[in-house]
Amino acid sequence: MALFFTQLLTGIQNGAVYASLAIALVLIFRTTGILNFAQGEMALFSTYLLWKFTDSGLTVWLAIIITMAISFVGGALIERVVIRPVEQSSALVIVIVTIGLFLAINSLAQVIYGSGQRAVPTFYPHHIWRPGGVIISSDTLVLVGVLAIECLLLFLLLQRTKLGLAFRGVSGNAESSRLLGVPVGRILMVGWGLSAAVGALAGAMAIPTTAGLVPSSMQQILVFAFAAAAIGGFDSVVGAVVGGIIVGVADALTIGYVNALHGIDLVVPFGLILLVLLFRPAGLFGSTHVERV
Amino acid sequence: MTLLEVEQLTGGYGAVRVLYGLDFVVDAGEVVVILGANGAGKTTTLRALSGSLDAKGHVRFDGRDILHRRTEQIAAAGVAHVPQGRGTITDLTVDENLRLGAYTRRDRDVDTDIETWYAVFPRLADRRGQLAGSMSGGEQQMLAIARAMMARPKLVLLDEPSLGLAPIITQELFRTLGALNREQGISMLVVEQNASLALAIANRGYVLETGSIVVAGSADELGSNDDVRKAYLGF
Numbered sequence: 035m036a037l038f039f040t041q042l043l044t045g046i047q048n049g050a051v052y053a054s055l056a057i058a059l060v061l062i063f064r065t066t067g068i069l070n071f072a073q074g075e076m077a078l079f080s081t082y083l084l085w086k087f088t089d090s091g092l093t094v095w096l097a098i099i100i101t102m103a104i105s106f107v108g109g110a111l112i113e114r115v116v117i118r119p120v121e122q123s124s125a126l127v128i129v130i131v132t133i134g135l136f137l138a139i140n141s142l143a144q145v146i147y148g149s150g151q152r153a154v155p156t157f158y159p160h161h162i163w164r165p166g167g168v169i170i171s172s173d174t175l176v177l178v179g180v181l182a183i184e185c186l187l188l189f190l191l192l193q194r195t196k197l198g199l200a201f202r203g204v205s206g207n208a209e210s211s212r213l214l215g216v217p218v219g220r221i222l223m224v225g226w227g228l229s230a231a232v233g234a235l236a237g238a239m240a241i242p243t244t245a246g247l248v249p250s251s252m253q254q255i256l257v258f259a260f261a262a263a264a265i266g267g268f269d270s271v272v273g274a275v276v277g278g279i280i281v282g283v284a285d286a287l288t289i290g291y292v293n294a295l296h297g298i299d300l301v302v303p304f305g306l307i308l309l310v311l312l313f314r315p316a317g318l319f320g321s322t323h324v325e326r327v
Numbered sequence: 328m329t330l331l332e333v334e335q336l337t338g339g340y341g342a343v344r345v346l347y348g349l350d351f352v353v354d355a356g357e358v359v360v361i362l363g364a365n366g367a368g369k370t371t372t373l374r375a376l377s378g379s380l381d382a383k384g385h386v387r388f389d390g391r392d393i394l395h396r397r398t399e400q401i402a403a404a405g406v407a408h409v410p411q412g413r414g415t416i417t418d419l420t421v422d423e424n425l426r427l428g429a430y431t432r433r434d435r436d437v438d439t440d441i442e443t444w445y446a447v448f449p450r451l452a453d454r455r456g457q458l459a460g461s462m463s464g465g466e467q468q469m470l471a472i473a474r475a476m477m478a479r480p481k482l483v484l485l486d487e488p489s490l491g492l493a494p495i496i497t498q499e500l501f502r503t504l505g506a507l508n509r510e511q512g513i514s515m516l517v518v519e520q521n522a523s524l525a526l527a528i529a530n531r532g533y534v535l536e537t538g539s540i541v542v543a544g545s546a547d548e549l550g551s552n553d554d555v556r557k558a559y560l561g562f
Contacts, residue, residue, distance in 0.1 A: 203427045207416045207417075214407075214428055
């Protein structure tokens with residue numbers, strides 16, 4: 035039983051990271067209908083910035099906030115400079131552009147920061163409790179707390195502010211929002227910026243609990259995040275969170291109990307994506323558009 | 328006073344030219360109707376005015392040239408375009424749709440205005456928390472009009488408001504539009520296939536045929552013009 039709860043908690047902790055990156059995917063998908071394959075590498079670059087700041091002696095939590103702010107600007111610029119020119123193109127063109135971004139950002143990170151392992155510190159003291167053999171790490175508690183605060187802030191932004199209303203308007207019907215005077219281009223930039231900042235937070239959550247930052251750090255996390263978003267439904271923030279936790283827990287329990295899958299646990303997210311696509315193609319919380327006319 | 332002055336408006340979609348040099352005006356406080364068959368260029372005309380497609384010519388609105396402005400700037404200048412098919416945002420609630428309609432405003436009277444429009448359209452008030460997509464076509468058309476009015480526009484462009492609505496709903500809708508014009512002095516440019524209803528609330532009208540204006544006159548003149556009657560009124 036101790037193994038079960040330990041793995042469950044590990045799963046929830048990893049799930050919080052997947053959820054955070056999945057939220058970043060959802061924010062872009064909702065406004066632009068684009069699956070951003072570069073999301074993980076954008077977060078990777080942000081995390082290198084975070085490392086650079088902490089390495090030069092900045093307090094970790096302050097470095098995280100500054101990194102998120104820079105990532106916001108970077109994400110908005112990527113929308114304006116790279117995505118806007120191909121916005122009207124076919125889905126295939128846009129997918130290839132985001133894959134190009136993936137490679138470009140990853141290479142840029144290697145050129146600037148090298149391929150060595152960089153340790154990013156946590157902003158909280160590390161501690162482990164062992165009640166009745168169950169391992170509870172402070173990582174788990176903090177990451178779940180960070181995810182909860184992130185969700186609360188996003189909820190307030192999207193549901194309670196004029197910017198959030200415009201964001202949801204553009205997600206629902208960009209053409210019609212434009213006729214109401216909503217500057218759609220600027221809202222899309224905000225969407226990408228927000229997504230990049232949320233992704234940066236995912237990186238800042240994930241990397242300090244691992245051995246260190248390397249250029250491939252975010253790639254497996256992105257696969258899990260895609261699985262999370264697919265399970266939750268690509269247009270639902272709540273779905274991304276639930277999907278993230280499901281993927282994290284399923285993966286951790288598989289590793290804990292099925293020795294045969296050790297090391298090839300990517301089978302789990304792909305298996306889950308397959309199941310969801312078979313039985314509920316829009317995801318658990320995704321909307322299939324039903325409309326009376 | 329001239330509110331909207333259009334001269335030599337041409338435009339279309341890519342290489343396909345739809346409008347061949349239109350001239351027309353809308354005075355402040357007027358309802359002007361544009362009649363025409365399918366494909367005559369009615370929707371294209373409105374889209375050109377709201378900056379939704381590339382057009383050439385001169386469009387002066389409220390003393391300013393608006394032809395080459397962006398759609399959101401034209402909206403902010405006071406032109407509210409209710410597109411064909413209503414354009415309500417189906418996954419926002421009725422209330423949120425109305426709030427979004429006030430996006431260009433910076434004043435604090437938005438809540439008061441929302442209540443005002445709920446009083447004009449009581450059926451929307453009953454459904455304020457409901458998703459717009461769950462409402463009937465007539466209710467969504469009312470929402471689209473109320474939402475356009477939330478911007479406190481100087482001119483409302485209405486594209487086929489009767490499209491897909493039951494006759495009794497259409498009549499109610501045009502009664503409301505007529506009342507809005509008479510009581511609040513809201514200027515409207517209406518594109519409509521239901522000519523008799525549109526002419527009943529209009530001051531003047533134009534008939535559009537394959538991208539050119541072929542007849543212009545007061546609503547009464549158009550209503551008694553033999554060609555117009557045969558082609559658009561059916562008697």
